[in-house]
Amino acid sequence: MTSVDQPERFRAPQSPASAAESFNPDTLRLAARCWIALAVIAYVIDLLGRSRVGLTDGIRSPFGDDFINYWSGAYLALHGRAAEVYDFVAFHGFETSVVGPHIDFYHYSYPPVLLLLTAPLAIVPYVPALFVWLASTWYGFYRALKFAAGENALLLSLAAPAMFVNAIGGQNGALTAAIMGGGLLLVDRRPTMAGMLFGLLIYKPHLALMLPVAMIAGRRWRVVVAAGVTAVLLIAASMAVFGPAVWAEYQHNVSVLRTVILEDGSGVWHRMVSVFVSVRRLGGSVELSYAVQGLFALAAAFVVGRSWLRDDPAYIRYALVVVGTCLATPYLQDYDVVVGAFAVVWLKNAQQHSQISARWFDAGAAMVLALPIVAAALAKWSGLAFGPLFFIPPFILLVRLAMEYRRANPPS
Template sequence: MTSADQSERFRAPQPQAPGTELFNPDRLRVVARCWIAVAAIGYVVDLLGRTRVGLTDGIRSPFGDDFINYWSGAYLALHGRAAEVYDFVAFHDFETLVVGPHIDLYHYSYPPVLLLLTAPLALVPYVPALLVWLASTWYGFYRALKLAAGDNALLLSLAAPAMFINAIGGQNGALTAGVLGGGLLLVDRRPTLAGVLFGLLVYKPHLALMLPVAMIAGRRWRVVMAAAVTAVLLICASTIVFGPAVWAEYQHHVSVLRTAILEDGSGVWHRMVSVFVSARRLGGGVELSYAVQGVFALAAALVVGWSWLRDDPAPIRNALVVIGTCLATPYLQDYDLVIGAFAVVWLKNAQQHSQISAHWFNAGAAMVLLLPLMAASLANVSGLAFGPLFFIPPFILLGALSMEHRRAYSTILAR
C-alpha cells in the first residue's frame, strides 16, 4: 500500500466542530483580501519613503532594503569583481554609488553559489531589477504552492504575512520556499527534479538541515543523489568562475557575521525566531544556547526521521520537515517563514483524516502564519524572542498525528 493510499484510508473526514466559525473559509477569504490591499498600500508607502535622498530614506535604508545586496553582488560578480563582495568596505562603497550614501553597512552573507544564480539580475537596472526579483521569486513560490493548495494557492501566496515581510525586506524567502516546498511536493512524483531543487539550497544550507534526515530515513536515494550532484556542480562552477580564493574570503566573512549578528545578537535579533536566539535573549551564554539549540535539533531530527522511515502520509511528513527545520536551525529570520504557507496547507490537509479536534489544526496554522507579523513587535516590547513558542505546538500536533495514523494503519492491517 502506498503512502497516498495510507493517507486516503487514514480516517474518514470529520465534520467541522462547533465553535470553529471563526475559521470559516468564506470569512478567511474576505480577511485575506483585505489584508492584501492593506499590505500593498503599506509596501508602496514604504518604497516611497526610501526615495527621500536618492534611493534611500536619508537615514539608513535603501530602496528595496536588502535587495541592494543581491543586485550589488550580482553586478560585481558579472563584472569580474567578485572579491569585493566579501570586503565590507569595498562592498559598502559600491552600494552607496548605486543608491546614495545614506545607508547602513549592508553585507553579503551568502556563498558564491548565489552570485552565480543571481547574476542575470545585473543585466537589469537596479529599480526594475527589484520588481523582477520580487515578481519572479513570488511566481516560483506560487507555482509550487499550487501543487499543494490548488485553487487556494493564489490567495494564500499573496496573503501570507511572511510574503509581505519578505517584500518589504527585498529578501529571498519566496525563493527558498519555492525550492524547498516544491522539492518536497515532487519527492515521490519526480524524484530527480526534487533532488535538483534541494541541491539549489546549497546557497542557504541552514534551511536544509532536515532534508538529509528525511531523504535518507525515507530511502529516497534518487533524490539524495540528484541533490548531492547538483550541490557539487554548483560549488565547482562557482569556484571555476570566481576562483577558489573567493570561497576562502566567504568563510572569513561569514565567521565575522556569525559573531556580530547571531551570537552577539546585535542589529536584527528582534527579527530572529530561532531557539538559539531565544536562549540568548533569556540570558544564556553562547555555548549554552548552542547546546539548547542542539537538543531541539536532535529532537526534531528524530521525529522527522521516524515519520519518513514509517512513510507517513505526505502532508504529515512534509510539514514535519518544514517545522522541524524551523526548530533545528540557529539562524532563522521572519522573512524565511514564507515556507510556512506550505506547512499550513499540509496541516489542513492532514486534518481531513484525523480525529483530533479542528481547533488544534486551526491554532497551529494560525501560529505559523502570524508569527512573521508578530515576531519583531513582540521582541521589541518584551526584549525576548518568542519564535519557538509558535513552532513547538504545531510540531507536537504533527507528532501526535503521526502516531494516530500509525495506530489507524495498524488496525487496518490487522483486519
C-alpha cells in the first residue's frame, strides 16, 4: 500500500521469476512476531537489572538509561532551574537524587528548545514518565509509518530492531523518526504542516542536513518558510523562557561533548554508525575523518538534490533523504535509525515498479533493519565501526532506481 500516487507511466512490474526471489511475507511476519516477544522479555530483564540498587544497576546505569537526561532536564526547566541542565556537576547531582548515586556522568546534549518540548514529562513522576515517553513517541512513529505502510505499519513499528535499541536506551529515535518520516509524507499534501514538523528538528539539527537540500532543490518553498519560522519561534521562545545565557552554556557543552564523544571516541563509540567514526576507528586523524565525512555529505547532497530537482517518484526521493542523512551526518547512533523503517517501506514500494532483482531490495531493507543490533556487536568484536557499510548498498540501490526511472521517462 502506498500513500503517494505514483506516475502511471512508471509501472514496470517485476517478472514472475524476480518476484519469486523475494522473501515469503508469512515467514517474515512470523519472524517479526517472534522477535517482538524476545525483545519484550529482554527489555523487562534489562529494566529489572537497572533496579538492583534504588533505580540503578548498582554500577553505572539508571532505570531507563538515557531517559534520566530528558526527565531531569524537563524537571529542572519546569522548576526554574534550567541553568543546572548544562552544568555537568549540578546536573549529575540532581540525577543521582532521582535514581541513586551509582550512575556514570550522564549529560544533556540538546539545545534548550527540547526543554520546552519535553516539559510535560516533568508533571509525571520519573518511572511512569519513562513509559509515557516511550509509548507516546512510539505512537507518533507508528501513526506516521501507517501513512506509508498501511496495515503492515503496526507490526513493523514494533518489530524494527531500532525500536528495541531505542527503548532499551530510553532514547528519542522514535520521536525523530515520527518528525522526519511524517514530514516527508506531508511535503506534497500539506506543505505547511510538513515544514512545521521539520522545524521541530532544531532539537537535533545534525539529522536534518538533507532536508534543506531536498526542499530547495524541489522548490518546496512553503515547506522551507514554515520550517524556518518554526525553528526561529522555538529558539526565541526558549530564550524568552530560559534566558540567552542558557544557550551560551549549551554551546560550551556541545564543544566539550563533541571532543569527548565524537572526536576522541571515548564512551559509546561502538554505538556510533557514521562515516566519521568509521574513519577514526581505522586510525584516521580528526581532520581526515571530517574530510572523508564531508565528501560523503557532498555526494549525498548531490544525489538527493538531483532527485528532488528532477521530481523522481516520491518513494525514491523520500528514501534518499533518509539514507542520505545517515551517510552525511558525522554524529549518528544506532537508535537514530528508527527512521530507517520508512526507508524500508519506500524501498519495498519501489520494488513493485522496478526490473531490478527483488534480492537487492530484500538485502537493502535487511541491512537497514539489522544495523542497530549488528553494528555495535561487530564494533565491539573487531574494534572497528562498520555502520556506513550498512547504508551504502541501499543508497546505491536508490541511485540505480532513479536512473532506471529516468531511462523509462526521458524528458520530453
